[in-house]
Amino acid sequence: MGRALGRFAVAAAVFGVLDGLWLGVIGRPLYDEALGDLLAAKPNAAAAAAFYVIYVVGITYFVTGPALAEESGRRALMSGALLGFVAYATWDLTNLAVIEGFPASIVAVDLAWGTVATAIASLVTYAVCRRVPALA
Template sequence: MIGTWISTAFATGISFLALDSIWLSLAASRLYRPRLGPLLLERFDVAPAAAFYLIYLAGILIFAIAPALVTGRWTSALARGAMLGLVAYATYDLTNQATLRGWSATVTVADLCWGMCVTATAATIGFTVARWMLARG
């Protein structure tokens, strides 16, 4: 069972990181820098980014994949992942919009949509890997 969770965490983490890397490489110059330029660092800080990815991966496993394995439905992983993404990204973006001068509502809307999509996708991939591993015995 521990091997299943390790494989699930790996697949979920790699899929999330790969998709998020693509998004950030495309959106940085087109969305974030034009709207949030003065607020952005020239280069991101690896330590807090790594902490985010590890904590968020745990959240996907606990709040989306594990409950979906109980129901046995990939649609549960998808829906729970989307909801987790909405809650997490809304916490960040709406707090920034409420407290920072110059935070863009366009960034907030784009981030909320992205957070839902990337988390739902990673949760569904992780669920699929877990089901496959469990079926193998």
């Protein structure tokens, strides 16, 4: 159980930093412009925390665990990219389908971000866990 929690903590830290930079600095102007009034004035912290916990459990269970078992950084990178693409496609394409005024222009950028961020977080988590014997 300690190994799983350690892996989770590494993945949470890496993904949290990446997504924090994206949402707070890099992508913020894009989302503000594209989503405008659809954005909440103040994000729902409980919902955001639930997303991050669930998503990082997904990274840990579906990506880094199997990649560590196979000792394959390539597996971590590719499976992370696929998980990110699927998860972000679920969000973006569902919004595009059911929310009036959801901008199609944001879909490709957000899909790319989810794919890249999850791939990087997965690979870095894998690399850190390989170097820490208690997590490998």
